[in-house]
Amino acid sequence: MNRYGYTLIEVLFAFFLFSIICLSLIPILHQLENKYAEVQQELELQRTLYFYLKENPLERRTEYGHFTIYTTHQKVCITHMQTNATYCYKF
DSSP states (O other), X not given: OOHXXXXXXXXXXXXXXXXXXXXXHHHXXXXXXHHHHHHHHHHHHHHHHHHHHHHSOOOSEEEEXXXXXXEOSSEEEEEETTTOOEEEEEO
């Protein structure tokens, strides 16, 4: 074979390798971004619940900014009104 035939094969192999790497990394990065947003939202709920309980007595149901804080028998729950994300803490 001539020299140009090997170059074409090398270019096709490099393109194939590059495509495999990109097609496997894009979904992983997308999943990582979604998981990061979920964890960040849960931390916001935990932080708000912590600071609210630190300064205020525990009541049955309270609205605090964008959040609703309510208690059941053995847990305290906080819900973000706009996203309906909920975090509950057991006693």
